Amino acid sequence: MKLLGNLNWDVTPFSDAINDPSTNTFVAAGAASLVIIGAVSVLILLTWFRLWRPLWRDWLTSADHKRIGVMYIVLALVMLARGVAEGAVMRGHQAMALNGGPLSADHFSELFSTHGTIMILFVAMPLVTGLINIVVPLQIGARDMAFPVMNQVSLGLTAAGAALIMVSLVIGRFETGGWTAYPPYTGKVFSPGEGPDYWIWSVVPAGLGSMLSGINFAVTIYKCRAPGMTYMRMPLFTWTALCTAIMMIYAMPPVTVSSLMLALDRYAGFHFFSNDLGGNMMNYANIFWMFGHPEVYILVLPAYGVWSEVAATFSAKQLYGYVSLVTATMSIAVISFTVWLHHFFTMGQSASVNIAFGIATMIIAVPTGVKVYDWMATLWRGRIRMTVPVIYLTGFFILFVIGGLTGVILANPTIDYQVHNTLFLVAHFHNVLIPGVLFGMLAGIHYWFPKVFGFRLDETWGARAAGLWVVGFCLTFLPLYVLGLMGMPRRSPSFTDPAYLPMEYLAAFGAVVILGALAATFTTYIVSIRHRKWLAVPLGDPWDGRTLEWATPAPVPEWNFAVIPEVSSRDAFALEKEGGTPYAPVSRYADITLPRRTTMGLTVCVATTGTGFALVWHIWWLVILCFTGLLLTMIARAFATNTEQIIPAAEVARQHRRWLDAIAQNTGITRDAECTSANRGLAAPDEVIR
Amino acid sequence: MSQNLHPGLNLGASHGDAHQQSELSVFGFWVFLMSDLITFGVLFATYAASSTPIAMAGGPGPAALFDLTSTGMQTAFLLASSLTCGMASLALKYREGPRRIALWLAVTALLGAGFLALELRDFADMIAKGATPMRSGWLSSLYALVGLHGLHITAGLVWIVVLLLLIWRRGVTDLIKTRLLIFALYWHFLDLVWIGIFSVVFLRGLA
Numbered sequence: 001m002k003l004l005g006n007l008n009w010d011v012t013p014f015s016d017a018i019n020d021p022s023t024n025t026f027v028a029a030g031a032a033s034l035v036i037i038g039a040v041s042v043l044i045l046l047t048w049f050r051l052w053r054p055l056w057r058d059w060l061t062s063a064d065h066k067r068i069g070v071m072y073i074v075l076a077l078v079m080l081a082r083g084v085a086e087g088a089v090m091r092g093h094q095a096m097a098l099n100g101g102p103l104s105a106d107h108f109s110e111l112f113s114t115h116g117t118i119m120i121l122f123v124a125m126p127l128v129t130g131l132i133n134i135v136v137p138l139q140i141g142a143r144d145m146a147f148p149v150m151n152q153v154s155l156g157l158t159a160a161g162a163a164l165i166m167v168s169l170v171i172g173r174f175e176t177g178g179w180t181a182y183p184p185y186t187g188k189v190f191s192p193g194e195g196p197d198y199w200i201w202s203v204v205p206a207g208l209g210s211m212l213s214g215i216n217f218a219v220t221i222y223k224c225r226a227p228g229m230t231y232m233r234m235p236l237f238t239w240t241a242l243c244t245a246i247m248m249i250y251a252m253p254p255v256t257v258s259s260l261m262l263a264l265d266r267y268a269g270f271h272f273f274s275n276d277l278g279g280n281m282m283n284y285a286n287i288f289w290m291f292g293h294p295e296v297y298i299l300v301l302p303a304y305g306v307w308s309e310v311a312a313t314f315s316a317k318q319l320y321g322y323v324s325l326v327t328a329t330m331s332i333a334v335i336s337f338t339v340w341l342h343h344f345f346t347m348g349q350s351a352s353v354n355i356a357f358g359i360a361t362m363i364i365a366v367p368t369g370v371k372v373y374d375w376m377a378t379l380w381r382g383r384i385r386m387t388v389p390v391i392y393l394t395g396f397f398i399l400f401v402i403g404g405l406t407g408v409i410l411a412n413p414t415i416d417y418q419v420h421n422t423l424f425l426v427a428h429f430h431n432v433l434i435p436g437v438l439f440g441m442l443a444g445i446h447y448w449f450p451k452v453f454g455f456r457l458d459e460t461w462g463a464r465a466a467g468l469w470v471v472g473f474c475l476t477f478l479p480l481y482v483l484g485l486m487g488m489p490r491r492s493p494s495f496t497d498p499a500y501l502p503m504e505y506l507a508a509f510g511a512v513v514i515l516g517a518l519a520a521t522f523t524t525y526i527v528s529i530r531h532r533k534w535l536a537v538p539l540g541d542p543w544d545g546r547t548l549e550w551a552t553p554a555p556v557p558e559w560n561f562a563v564i565p566e567v568s569s570r571d572a573f574a575l576e577k578e579g580g581t582p583y584a585p586v587s588r589y590a591d592i593t594l595p596r597r598t599t600m601g602l603t604v605c606v607a608t609t610g611t612g613f614a615l616v617w618h619i620w621w622l623v624i625l626c627f628t629g630l631l632l633t634m635i636a637r638a639f640a641t642n643t644e645q646i647i648p649a650a651e652v653a654r655q656h657r658r659w660l661d662a663i664a665q666n667t668g669i670t671r672d673a674e675c676t677s678a679n680r681g682l683a684a685p686d687e688v689i690r
Numbered sequence: 691m692s693q694n695l696h697p698g699l700n701l702g703a704s705h706g707d708a709h710q711q712s713e714l715s716v717f718g719f720w721v722f723l724m725s726d727l728i729t730f731g732v733l734f735a736t737y738a739a740s741s742t743p744i745a746m747a748g749g750p751g752p753a754a755l756f757d758l759t760s761t762g763m764q765t766a767f768l769l770a771s772s773l774t775c776g777m778a779s780l781a782l783k784y785r786e787g788p789r790r791i792a793l794w795l796a797v798t799a800l801l802g803a804g805f806l807a808l809e810l811r812d813f814a815d816m817i818a819k820g821a822t823p824m825r826s827g828w829l830s831s832l833y834a835l836v837g838l839h840g841l842h843i844t845a846g847l848v849w850i851v852v853l854l855l856l857i858w859r860r861g862v863t864d865l866i867k868t869r870l871l872i873f874a875l876y877w878h879f880l881d882l883v884w885i886g887i888f889s890v891v892f893l894r895g896l897a
């Protein structure tokens with residue numbers, strides 16, 4: 001028996017680079033070094049600035065929904081950096097790939113597989129989950145999520161999956177069958193190595209974590225709303241979060257199950273998806289896309305929620321067509337479960353089946369169209385400020401409509417037969433994922449950042465980043481439509497037709513612009529932290545906001561609301577401001593009960609990562625050790641006592657009164673002055689628009 | 691939330707917090723069960739799609755493997771355990787004391803263990819006949835579906851042990867009352883899934 005399973009020194013990219021020096025192996029070794037250097041620098045910086053204790057006390061063991069949300073987003077941004085870098089490397093490689101190219105075919109395959117998996121499950125998902133975590137309890141007037149500790153566990157599971165993908169860059173190789181990991185190619189016969197196992201054990205915990213998040217969000221929204229916050233008074237972001245949560249509950253189990261079935265095939269010789277002995281890979285395709293299609297709407301609905309809030313706030317108007325937006329959101333959530341087959345129109349079912357799913361797919365574009373009109377009508381004659389979120393919104397309007405239209409084109413099975421598996425498809429899904437999801441989340445971060453941290457983000461750098469994202473997106477992905485129509489297959493490590501070259505060069509140049517956009521995004525955060533004194537908005541309402549979350553100080557205290565608000569209308573805070581009655585003094589404060597800090601989430605994260613790693617490398621004793629640890633942690637939690645802390649009423653009163661006093665002493669700013677340092681977070685609008 | 695939301699739990703009429711908390715947990719668990727039902731649904735669908743001669747790949751089929759006496763007995767065990775689980779809930783409702791509750795829970799666990807023992811014996815018999823999960827796609831999906839239910843039962847047994855320990859150490863507190871209700875939901879849910887398995891897999895397999 002080998003103590004370390006299949007592990008040995010030859011599985012690192014460094015030994016590859018030594019044994020076989022080439023551009024290909026150097027790129028791999030370089031990427032691995034970056035991971036190690038990054039990890040080590042983080043450790044050094046934490047020690048240098050003596051941040052270990054605050055990191056442990058205020059973040060890793062915190063059950064506060066805002067902090068958990070921030071941790072999700074930090075995780076997503078780190079993974080985004082890797083994902084974008086991989087995208088750029090792929091574009092660079094392909095621009096040189098006429099009759100060859102610097103990277104080996106397998107290496108290129110690893111790149112699009114990790115890139116796709118990371119972008120969907122470890123960038124877009126955590127961005128969405130993080131933002132919902134931060135915003136929803138504040139918007140509905142709750143103190144926290146329904147299950148704060150489970151919230152931590154969800155984060156732990158997602159982080160474990162992400163950690164494993166990061167490890168795969170340094171130890172061993174990742175899977176080469178794309179983010180969908182279709183068997184039988186990913187089965188033991190064709191992929192005997194550890195690659196698909198890395199994929200499986202990253203996806204399974206992330207899927208479980210998202211399912212638990214979905215339960216948490218749904219229960220919070222159903223059961224923890226403030227008095228008077230009826231369904232039809234909920235802000236639209238909360239509505240989209242509710243629909244996303246329901247979809248997570250139903251759509252995550254299929255991917256967990258299909259991945260585990262693939263694991264049984266690989267580890268135990270089952271025959272779910274193999275070529276021989278009665279396996280059937282079409283079962284995999286069906287189950288995977290029962291998750292996969294709803295997933296894209298899980299991601300984009302919260303972005304729609306952001307657009308709704310941004311459009312209303314930055315035009316100082318009530319959202320146009322609230323009811324139609326809610327209806328559209330619910331319709332999308334339902335219809336999105338009925339279209340999964342459009343991902344394999346060409347796999348041999350009858351024409352009538354194809355056309356049924358084609359029509360369902362086209363129908364789903366209708367509610368989205370309704371939404372776009374609603375947002376435009378909201379902006380119409382509003383008092384629009386061209387802040388960073390609005391720049392993203394503008395980019396979204398134009399680009400997302402293009403992406404949506406190419407989706408309708410692809411929904412036609414006869415056309416899909418021509419362009420499926422080409423770069424046309426790659427252009428299409430990036431065209432909805434980047435202007436839709438990514439822009440939405442970046443806009444949402446910009447919009448709610450001051451609420452969480454107490455200072456705004458720098459507008460100049462933010463605008464630069466937004467501009468670069470828009471331009472970079474167009475340069476990188478619009479050429480891919482052309483290449484797709486010319487017949488260039490997706491996932492091609494090389495090609496022989498020189499006619500592809502001009503568009504390839506253009507796309508590669510675009511990738512450089514996107515790298516600039518990413519750099520500008522991070523610069524925005526750094527510059528803003530430096531200038532946090534100028535940008536501070538402690539009074540909490542920097543954008544003349546309309547919904548409950550803006551009626552709290554910034555940063556929000558751990559308990560969110562000194563007293564739970566009573567809600568009597570939609571856009572309650574905006575109406576109070578119009579009527580001149582915001583910030584009413586409170587006569588009686590009460591003690592507040594909050595969950596105590598716990599190491600539960602962190603323990604689950606470590607044990608899950610350990611289990612996954614050991615499974616990948618067949619280190620059975622470690623599997624048993626870590627998995628038993630995981631089970632015991634959960635059982636031990638059932639015996640935990642003393643899980644709550646009490647914030648005394650006096651402390652709540654002290655902080656709340658201090659905030660009210662500060663408001664009373666401030667004169668506020670008009671909407672035009674929002675982006676100046678006069679903005680301390682008190683709105684004194686010059687006109688009311690109806 | 692002032693109304694008495696879970697009368698069967700005797701949380702007390704005036705104790706608002708306990709009601710609110712149990713409302714969250716119970717509702718949350720219902721939602722989890724819906725999600726779990728999807729998990730089972732996927733495996734049911736896989737099983738149905740694999741119930742073809744091609745997926746059986748020339749290996750043994752239902753007629754050679756299924757033993758209705760044994761699965762019938764398993765069904766009886768599980769249904770009886772649901773009854774005793776219900777008795778535990780009644781003991782809670784009519785305040786018959788922690789001993790009674792613990793007793794019914796223990797009987798539930800024993801019946802569950804009996805079910806599991808029979809199921810494992812069936813698996814062993816099948817394997818002895820060469821019907822391992824590696825033999826065919828159909829067998830893979832059979833073991834996965836039935837095995838997943840068995841795993842759930844195993845988890846339920848561990849859960850009962852934890853509940854018994856908690857009752858022994860702390861008595862029947864509000865928190866434990868809520869957990870008893872949630873456990874009962876889980877256990878009855880597994881019963882329901884088993885009825886599905888018994889009908890779709892075993893009865894239809896021999897029909």
Ligand code: HEM
Pocket residue numbers: 083084086087088090091112113115116117119120123124177178179180426430433434437438476489490491492511514
């Ligand atoms: C920001 C810059 C990005 C660049 C430069 C980029 C580039 C690429 C490239 C070159 C491919 C391979 C295309 C092929 O198959 O030939 C790819 C695939 C993919 N990308 Fe991106 N991408 C970017 C962002 C994103 C984002 C934000 C997402 C999702 C939120 C995403 C999701 C995917 C997925 C799912 C695939 C398919 C992977 C597979 O084939 O299995 N990408 N991307």
Ligand SMILES: [Cu+2]
Pocket residue numbers: 292293296339340342343
């Ligand atoms: Cu789809």
